[in-house]
Amino acid sequence: MFGFYRFASVSPVLKVADTAYNTEEIIKSAKEAASNGAAFVVFPELCITGYTCSDLFHQELLLQNSFNALLKIAGAFADSDVVLAVGLPLRMFGRLYNCAAFLQHGKLIAVTPKIHLPNQREFYEKRHFSSGRDLLRGAVGGSVGAIRCYFDGVGEVPVTNYFTVKCGALGQNGSECAGSEVRVGVELCEDLWTPVPPSGELALAGANVIVNLSASDALVGKRDYRRNLVLNQSARCMAAYVYASAGVHESTTDMVFSGHLMIAENGSLIAESKPFSRETEIVYADVDVERLNMQRLSEGSFQDFDSREIVARAASFDGLRAVEKLQYRFVSPMPFVPGSLESRDQSCTEIFNIQCAGLAKRLEASRSKRAVIGLSGGLDSTLALLVVAETFKLLKRPALEILSLTMPGFGTTKRTKNNAVLLAELLGVELRTVSIKDACLQHFKDIGHDPQKLDVTYENVQARERTQILMDVANGEGGIVIGTGDLSEIALGWSTYNADHMSMYAVNCDIPKTLVRHIVHWYADNSLKFSADAKTAMELKKVLYDILDTPVSPELLPADDNGQIAQKTESILGAYEIHDFFLYHFAKYGATPQKLLFLAKYAFAGKFTDEEIEKALTVFVRRFFTQQFKRSCIPDGPKVGTISLSPRADWRMPSDASFADWLK
CATH class of the missing domain: 3.40.50.620 (HUPs)
Incomplete structure (x- = not known):
């Protein structure tokens, strides 16, 4: 109603490399979020396996189990219209990618590979994963639009970081309705920390919600810096930014993770988790997408960008449930007056x-x-x-x-x-x-x-x-x-x-x-x-x-x-x-x-x-x-x-x- 959609960001309890345990925790927390009215639920990077598996990512059993876990999570929501974004390693075209997988109505809708792989100091992702840059630009096979990858038991799935929402019965052949409100862009962790984050182009192409599946370790001062990154990027993109990061149950061999969850809207923080929780944490926000869209019509430089390439590779969700009653949003009675x-x-x-x-x-x-x-x-x-x-x-x-x-x-x-x-x-x-x-x-x-x-x-x-x-x-x-x-x-x-x-x-x-x-x-x-x-x-x-x-x-x-x-x-x-x-x-x-x-x-x-x-x-x-x-x-x-x-x-x-x- 009136363009409000409820988003949830989750950092679940997990066990490193225990995909069966992690699957149950993801399903349980996703159902809790859905029961609280969330239309879209975002989990951390590589949450099905754990981000800190290291060379176990080259184990066949872990890769098989993580994909089977993905199908099980999808099946648990066959009768639900909620959209889930979960992280896992995926093999595509003979390479291994750090991916976000998007699920709805029991199906794998699309996957997004991480573009920027950190490979310095405590991070060495290039040891295990390939960058998804070429896949997202359609370089494989010279395709026009989204690359599609075949997965056993699923079929062909688009590889994209841009999503639209279908109008259901109003749309023709599953196309996006001209008045569709929600368009989603995707980043994975390091993508946000680069000089030119992908979310910039995605926003110019129309994305008004950016989701980020992350595993950002805890260092002195890093929480504030991370928060500023999310707030500033949501303001630059004039978008909502839903950020979910790995928590304390990742391996502490060399790093500690705090489970930082944030939801921002055009530079304002509207939800944030407490750090270092040992329980599953969920934060919610009722995002005003209509307001973002209207503001873009009168402000910003969103009319000067050629978005055909990005829009051509879009995948679609079947629809998102709108919020009928606000619950997870503060609406200031005096919006001109600072709060504190x-x-x-x-x-x-x-x-x-x-x-x-x-x-x-x-x-x-x-x-x-x-x-x-x-x-x-x-x-x-x-x-x-x-x-x-x-x-x-x-x-x-x-x-x-x-x-x-x-x-x-x-x-x-x-x-x-x-x-x-x-x-x-x-x-x-x-x-x-x-x-x-x-x-x-x-x-x-x-x-x-x-x-x-x-x-x-x-x-x-x-x-x-x-x-x-x-x-x-x-x-x-x-x-x-x-x-x-x-x-x-x-x-x-x-x-x-x-x-x-x-x-x-x-x-x-x-x-x-x-x-x-x-x-x-x-x-x-x-x-x-x-x-x-x-x-x-x-x-x-x-x-x-x-x-x-x-x-x-x-x-x-x-x-x-x-x-x-x-x-x-x-x-x-x-x-x-x-x-x-x-x-x-x-x-x-x-x-x-x-x-x-x-x-x-x-x-x-x-x-x-x-x-x-x-x-x-x-x-x-x-x-x-x-x-x-x-x-x-x-x-x-x-x-x-x-x-x-x-x-x-x-x-x-x-x-x-x-x-x-x-x-x-």
């Missing part, structure tokens, strides 16, 4: 530096005498002012060259007004207060609008009056107006056209509301680093914490009877957490509305009701489409993350596109 405190600090520092660097360049290029900013006492203008203040330090310019204006209107509360004043004072910037009430009342009179009618005109008149003041003051001071709107507001069009929608440089334009909150929190926690003295730092932290606790509001409608904010944005639109979640998966991965609901209900289980999520999605779809005209002419501003809605960066769409199909 350490990564949050690192990410916030980098984002803040990007904002400051962008603004510094604009101030220098425009030769602006001042930066002018509207300060409301809310989150967005707070972050923008913090960025401006640090940028002026960067440029070695005095804080008093920053001009902040607080412009109280009909909905301004004492809390936000006081916080704006305190923030400006603590940062040492100039603050001016300009009430907009009289000007707005005059404008209502000019256009014949009843000020008692609290409609969109009532609200937008105030927003445009504030922007006019900022622009005119900036002209008079030789400055530029710094925009404060964030990415969430841009996505939802939650701004007044040609008012807070407009500025001369927008420093928050690529930062969603959930992340704005974390950056302000980070700045508050690190206020000592940014302030001249401890007392100022503590006062600044206190003000920032109160701003963080203030409900998000444009304050364009009158306060309630207690003088508190009456117009709360999230009561109108829905929680920004949900909208940012939708934005991330919609804009970055092209997720359908049904998939957005599926993911959101999983991620927000227990926090928001299904009704709240569904209502927010309706709002998101309507506003994202109908408010595109505002995004078509937004000001310049720095891109800081992987999603931007600027028409000059990531997002271009017609302003009059229909959203009917999305609402359906």
Whole structure:
């Protein structure tokens, strides 16, 4: 469902050269994985015999027994659609190869010989095996497509490292369906460690899942290095990478193996085993293949590669069982926000530096005498002012060259007004207060609008009056107006056209509301680093914490009877957490509305009701489409993350596109 497939990586208990024992362990663990919903199960390199058999690989009995074991494993899954990848030595064309064998429905589907054989230090595979390079390139017999090798009791089997998935009844003559989601590339251990791993070409040819049957020994520091290899290769290939390595029951004559199991998805580790387990270890991951495919359409260089040779040698699986309910996958409810405190600090520092660097360049290029900013006492203008203040330090310019204006209107509360004043004072910037009430009342009179009618005109008149003041003051001071709107507001069009929608440089334009909150929190926690003295730092932290606790509001409608904010944005639109979640998966991965609901209900289980999520999605779809005209002419501003809605960066769409199909 929605392109999710469950993969399992297994390191079974084994006995070196005891194929009967190893066969039973492989069957037992594979059945456990299948019972847990795995559609594809990957075992380590040479797992049927054990990787460390050494010269026993030249024993006829071991070779016969390992092949018979392969047939027995296949037979144990005759009534199952699960795909198994197991390792064993295989004789083909008079040579011995270190192979991955692929089994489904009781049949040997294909075999993949290892290409790169390590033959240095503790490894000497060339003593026993031949490289499969020529077989995979079709050099034997000059064939077009996959080489086929005949095995007794099986028949001819393709030799390939690339697999597609048949559509079953929908396909013609067993061909791959045009919309088939899963395409699998294969590596064996050392293949990954080479300067040009085969998975690179396989990914360019369409493989979105790479499986690696491995036997990588344990050395000091090697686990981290191995993990980085898998993560980096999955990111380069924009693919899932399923890695299974031999465990502690291999021979320890000269080496020890830790049973390292990993499943990565486009640079993110989503499953990993504990090291040196003496029991059979299995890790699972629900891989989002649809997301990988959609990301490849808009990112990467996957369109520039001639893949005909690789595709021509493909073998096919009969089908893979899709996941109906997520179990082995973490879906972050706040995908824009780093998960750990350490990564949050690192990410916030980098984002803040990007904002400051962008603004510094604009101030220098425009030769602006001042930066002018509207300060409301809310989150967005707070972050923008913090960025401006640090940028002026960067440029070695005095804080008093920053001009902040607080412009109280009909909905301004004492809390936000006081916080704006305190923030400006603590940062040492100039603050001016300009009430907009009289000007707005005059404008209502000019256009014949009843000020008692609290409609969109009532609200937008105030927003445009504030922007006019900022622009005119900036002209008079030789400055530029710094925009404060964030990415969430841009996505939802939650701004007044040609008012807070407009500025001369927008420093928050690529930062969603959930992340704005974390950056302000980070700045508050690190206020000592940014302030001249401890007392100022503590006062600044206190003000920032109160701003963080203030409900998000444009304050364009009158306060309630207690003088508190009456117009709360999230009561109108829905929680920004949900909208940012939708934005991330919609804009970055092209997720359908049904998939957005599926993911959101999983991620927000227990926090928001299904009704709240569904209502927010309706709002998101309507506003994202109908408010595109505002995004078509937004000001310049720095891109800081992987999603931007600027028409000059990531997002271009017609302003009059229909959203009917999305609402359906």
